[in-house]
Amino acid sequence: MAGYDRMRKGKNIVEPDRSLSHAGNFLLMLNGEKPSATAEKALDVALILHADHELNASTFAARVTAATLSDMHSAITSAIGALKGPLHGGANEAVMRMLFEIDKKGEDPVEYVSNLLNNKKKISGFGHRVYHTEDPRATHLRQMSRDLGRSANPKWYEMSAKIEQYMKNEKHLNANVDFYSASTYTTLGIDVDLFTPIFAVSRISGWTAHVIEQLDDNRLIRPRAEYIGPPYPNRYVPIDQR
Numbered sequence: 001m002a003g004y005d006r007m008r009k010g011k012n013i014v015e016p017d018r019s020l021s022h023a024g025n026f027l028l029m030l031n032g033e034k035p036s037a038t039a040e041k042a043l044d045v046a047l048i049l050h051a052d053h054e055l056n057a058s059t060f061a062a063r064v065t066a067a068t069l070s071d072m073h074s075a076i077t078s079a080i081g082a083l084k085g086p087l088h089g090g091a092n093e094a095v096m097r098m099l100f101e102i103d104k105k106g107e108d109p110v111e112y113v114s115n116l117l118n119n120k121k122k123i124s125g126f127g128h129r130v131y132h133t134e135d136p137r138a139t140h141l142r143q144m145s146r147d148l149g150r151s152a153n154p155k156w157y158e159m160s161a162k163i164e165q166y167m168k169n170e171k172h173l174n175a176n177v178d179f180y181s182a183s184t185y186t187t188l189g190i191d192v193d194l195f196t197p198i199f200a201v202s203r204i205s206g207w208t209a210h211v212i213e214q215l216d217d218n219r220l221i222r223p224r225a226e227y228i229g230p231p232y233p234n235r236y237v238p239i240d241q242r
């Protein structure tokens with residue numbers, strides 16, 4: 001039984017092992033068995049890679065809330081709300097759900113993705129607001145996904161690699177941090193529902209550091225909106241005459 005199911009059913013709570021690292025204990029307590037050295041290292045590196053990333057959407061949300069002089073818990077709650085969206089931290093979950101669907105239907109991954117693109121859909125795990133070359137975090141996650149796949153099940157890595165190649169050739173879009181974290185986490189035995197919470201347990205170090213920095217020299221964050229509509233607004237028509 002996977003760790004998450006076991007946890008939900010309140011069974012066999014596993015005690016931590018002091019000889020293991022934080023990441024190793026996480027996997028031990030989740031899956032009920034001691035992780036391999038590769039698995040432990042992979043999660044450790046993934047947690048480090050996700051810890052902070054400048055002024056991304058969730059960090060900005062945390063700063064906006066902190067800047068009103070609300071409290072730390074509210075700032076982190078704002079951040080979690082922003083992180084969950086599929087254009088931000090929810091993207092790795094969306095990637096994995098896509099891989100599961102391709103697998104279930106027995107479709108060719110490239111054909112599946114090409115159909116989505118033809119229907120003007122975006123492919124989760126590709127593109128980035130800041131990086132126009134490869135997201136440097138993706139380089140490490142690709143390697144982890146490949147290494148883990150070699151010792152367990154290479155299926156998710158192989159499907160991902162085909163999609164990545166196609167996206168590069170067709171759309172000139174690179175994989176971002178979320179693309180290979182999906183296959184990495186699944187090969188580690190992590191349930192998809194835990195992807196965003198795992199992102200959050202790592203990113204909380206970045207969020208809290210940003211909140212402290214904001215409060216050290218605080219000013220309310222209040223952007224202005226620029227009106228770009230017609231120069232003379234339409235005449236007001238009373239509701240009963242519309």
Ligand code: COA
Nearest residue numbers: 086087088091121122123124125126127128129176177178
């Ligand atoms: N799949 C297909 N096309 C994509 C794409 C994707 N993942 N990401 C960007 N594009 C295309 C857009 O359709 C657009 O094409 P157009 O100019 O022909 O309209 C062009 O690339 C620019 O896209 P845009 O949405 O303006 O880029 P952005 O900087 O505003 O958006 C993201 C960045 C991350 C929101 C966007 O790449 C995306 O939605 N990616 C998928 C979600 C994801 O993985 N999020 C995690 C980010 S770490």
